[in-house]
Amino acid sequence: MIRLYLVIFLVLILISWAAPWLGRFGLGRLPGDLRWRWRGREWNLPVTSTILAGMVAAAIAKLL
Template identity: 45%
Template sequence: MIRWVLAIFIALVIFSSLLPWLEKLGIGRLPGDLRFTVFGKKFFLPFASTILLSLAVVLLGRLLK
């Protein structure tokens, strides 16, 4: 269980850093991605996009195996 939590956390960090390039492809604007502003700071939680990218990586890994 802890592996999945750690993997999702790492995926969120990587996804957040790659977001400017991925937004050009339409990833990062899915219905499950949350954007909100608190005290003038903008926060972004890409839940749906992270799940989509994780599934793509799993499928790619199974195809290469």
């Protein structure tokens, strides 16, 4: 069980590290991704980007 938590933690760190680089390709700015400013902070909810990344990951997993 601890191995699963460790893998999830490392994947989240990798995604947060790669987020600015992936933004250059349009991820996080697709139609369906929600962005708003509230009380001086910018909030981002990347719904469409998450679905697209999940489909890519599933396709890669199916190939392996």
